[in-house]
Amino acid sequence: MSKVVKFYELGNAEVLKIEEESIRLPQTEEVRIQVKAVPLNRADIMFRNGWYEVQPEFPSRIGFEAVGIVDAIGTNVSRFQVGDRVSVLANPTNGTCGEIAYIPERLIIPAPEGLSDEAATAVWLPYISVYGPLIEYSNLQAGQTVVITAASSSVGFPAIQVVKERGGYAIATTRTTAKKQALLDAGADYVIVTEEEDVKQRILDLTNGRGADIIFDAIAGEQLEQLAQATKPGGHIYIYGLLDTRSSMVSVSIWALIGRGLRVQGFHAKEIIGDREKLARAEAYIRNGFQRGVFEAVIDRTFKLDEIVEAHRYMEAGEQKGKIVVTI
Amino acid sequence: MSKVVKFYELGNAEVLKIEEESIRLPQTEEVRIQVKAVPLNRADIMFRNGWYEVQPEFPSRIGFEAVGIVDAIGTNVSRFQVGDRVSVLANPTNGTCGEIAYIPERLIIPAPEGLSDEAATAVWLPYISVYGPLIEYSNLQAGQTVVITAASSSVGFPAIQVVKERGGYAIATTRTTAKKQALLDAGADYVIVTEEEDVKQRILDLTNGRGADIIFDAIAGEQLEQLAQATKPGGHIYIYGLLDTRSSMVSVSIWALIGRGLRVQGFHAKEIIGDREKLARAEAYIRNGFQRGVFEAVIDRTFKLDEIVEAHRYMEAGEQKGKIVVTI
Numbered sequence: 001m002s003k004v005v006k007f008y009e010l011g012n013a014e015v016l017k018i019e020e021e022s023i024r025l026p027q028t029e030e031v032r033i034q035v036k037a038v039p040l041n042r043a044d045i046m047f048r049n050g051w052y053e054v055q056p057e058f059p060s061r062i063g064f065e066a067v068g069i070v071d072a073i074g075t076n077v078s079r080f081q082v083g084d085r086v087s088v089l090a091n092p093t094n095g096t097c098g099e100i101a102y103i104p105e106r107l108i109i110p111a112p113e114g115l116s117d118e119a120a121t122a123v124w125l126p127y128i129s130v131y132g133p134l135i136e137y138s139n140l141q142a143g144q145t146v147v148i149t150a151a152s153s154s155v156g157f158p159a160i161q162v163v164k165e166r167g168g169y170a171i172a173t174t175r176t177t178a179k180k181q182a183l184l185d186a187g188a189d190y191v192i193v194t195e196e197e198d199v200k201q202r203i204l205d206l207t208n209g210r211g212a213d214i215i216f217d218a219i220a221g222e223q224l225e226q227l228a229q230a231t232k233p234g235g236h237i238y239i240y241g242l243l244d245t246r247s248s249m250v251s252v253s254i255w256a257l258i259g260r261g262l263r264v265q266g267f268h269a270k271e272i273i274g275d276r277e278k279l280a281r282a283e284a285y286i287r288n289g290f291q292r293g294v295f296e297a298v299i300d301r302t303f304k305l306d307e308i309v310e311a312h313r314y315m316e317a318g319e320q321k322g323k324i325v326v327t328i
Numbered sequence: 329m330s331k332v333v334k335f336y337e338l339g340n341a342e343v344l345k346i347e348e349e350s351i352r353l354p355q356t357e358e359v360r361i362q363v364k365a366v367p368l369n370r371a372d373i374m375f376r377n378g379w380y381e382v383q384p385e386f387p388s389r390i391g392f393e394a395v396g397i398v399d400a401i402g403t404n405v406s407r408f409q410v411g412d413r414v415s416v417l418a419n420p421t422n423g424t425c426g427e428i429a430y431i432p433e434r435l436i437i438p439a440p441e442g443l444s445d446e447a448a449t450a451v452w453l454p455y456i457s458v459y460g461p462l463i464e465y466s467n468l469q470a471g472q473t474v475v476i477t478a479a480s481s482s483v484g485f486p487a488i489q490v491v492k493e494r495g496g497y498a499i500a501t502t503r504t505t506a507k508k509q510a511l512l513d514a515g516a517d518y519v520i521v522t523e524e525e526d527v528k529q530r531i532l533d534l535t536n537g538r539g540a541d542i543i544f545d546a547i548a549g550e551q552l553e554q555l556a557q558a559t560k561p562g563g564h565i566y567i568y569g570l571l572d573t574r575s576s577m578v579s580v581s582i583w584a585l586i587g588r589g590l591r592v593q594g595f596h597a598k599e600i601i602g603d604r605e606k607l608a609r610a611e612a613y614i615r616n617g618f619q620r621g622v623f624e625a626v627i628d629r630t631f632k633l634d635e636i637v638e639a640h641r642y643m644e645a646g647e648q649k650g651k652i653v654v655t656i
């Protein structure tokens with residue numbers, strides 16, 4: 001038997017249940033994994049609430065990623081064998097949160113070497129979410145300015161690290177002063193406290209009136225228009241999250257969009273994970289950064305599997321700085 | 329003395345006055361042009377109403393482009409001489425509508441050869457507005473599908489021609505059946521009548537459910553969400569106009585934007601006109617298309633200079649198919 005997290009209806013953290021289920025053999029092209037650690041992602045909250053683009057099929061497992069050890073392999077699995085330490089790439093349908101997970105081989109890659117299980121869970125989705133927009137699509141150059149909103153998230157810290165690795169200038173935004181020092185310590189060149197500062201004016205001041213080259217936005221909220229007006233002509237705005245759930249519409253004024261020739265682009269990690277060549281480039285870039293020690297996983301707090309409800313509640317409270325991890 | 333169009337306040341077409349003014353010498357780096365024909369652009373209407381990004385300084389001239397003959401040159405003008413037949417590239421501040429215009433040399437290029445003055449006015453802004461998004465930015469390939477909204481405009485016909493020149497599939501949209509046949513005659517592969525057809529569903533049907541590669545949108549209106557949902561993953565949406573003036577916000581749902589990884593980009597012809605290299609590529613592409621006979625200027629109607637008020641009213645009525653030109 002193995003313990004797994006399941007839920008039977010959409011709702012708040014209390015819908016999550018720990019259950020025992022029997023262990024089965026992996027199917028064709030499937031790998032069975034003894035799970036060691038599972039990161040919480042914003043997507044877990046959305047999936048649990050029915051806000052994610054894919055809806056759960058009840059009873060549903062939960063958990064988008066994991067680090068663990070291959071326990072058994074199905075037929076036609078060629079790249080892995082029992083005992084390999086692996087990472088599960090983000091996906092909504094296989095449910096990693098539990099002692100055992102069953103994952104298609106195409107969603108598995110070798111775990112990052114030299115990192116603990118907890119730290120290894122903070123690597124793929126966060127760094128791929130940064131790599132895609134900043135490196136693969138915008139080919140960020142030294143000297144360019146990137147504004148990172150909601151920068152204390154588990155994607156925000158990697159974004160600061162990637163901008164600095166490239167020799168760029170990282171402007172982080174955060175709502176209150178509570179996380180300002182942590183962001184400066186993480187390498188941000190400037191931190192805008194949005195409840196106290198004029199976001200648009202501050203970005204323009206910091207760029208000599210020119211505007212930022214790239215906006216990397218997790219919020220998709222009302223602040224977007226201010227950010228757009230502080231983006232340089234021809235600049236890029238990436239929206240990869242929607243922390244502001246008050247509206248599902250992403251809106252920019254026609255004046256900013258046409259007048260500045262802005263490019264507003266949605267980003268989802270599946271664009272990289274679902275494309276072999278892009279994924280290979282992302283993997284190489286990210287592994288290299290960790291090997292050289294320029295990237296560092298930022299873990300906020302760990303929970304035990306039995307504390308899954310508390311872990312979800314903690315993420316929803318939004319006070320974390322970095323990754324929340326469930327250890328098994 | 330020369331007749332010029334001037335206005336002293338923002339407002340409807342009646343604010344435009346024909347006045348006589350004395351002819352002066354061109355200033356440094358300025359070219360004096362004996363104007364032969366001036367195209368009406370949507371930007372004229374916006375400028376007159378105070379909706380354009382640049383506000384008129386009263387008393388203000390009007391007119392963004394022109395075709396004419398160089399009449400005198402200022403000091404430091406090196407590329408043109410008296411007698412040259414030239415085109416004025418689109419700009420809001422120099423006012424081409426009149427018998428004489430004074431234009432900075434950098435905004436002047438040789439007029440297209442082999443075209444009448446009227447036809448020559450329908451070349452640069454329309455074709456540059458198409459060239460920029462479809463060729464310079466998206467490098468349109470044979471077999472790709474482009475949706476062209478408000479396709480009976482003076483940019484819509486060139487867009488159809490450019491898509492066909494590239495071997496693409498051109499889907500034109502128009503509100504009523506009135507202009508459907510004209511768009512088919514102009515080369516559109518399919519015409520969606522938006523008041524009668526489901527835009528999203530029709531595009532999906534025409535692309536085997538895949539969605540369009542590129543949306544080339546002049547409207548920036550409520551229909552945008554339907555278009556976004558009918559754009560293929562990773563597709564491009566260009567907004568180059570705002571025919572729908574009910575809202576100044578461009579809005580797309582987060583689900584379409586992130587779920588499909590769409591790129592929504594504002595386009596303004598100044599991005600090409602203000603960049604020497606891009607302008608040179610645009611000029612070469614456009615001149616070549618006219619020389620080979622694959623591009624054809626579509627003129628709807630001409631007006632005399634004295635009829636400038638009627639010409640503006642006619643444009644605002646929105647019944648034209650192609651370019652409205654004022655001949656001098």
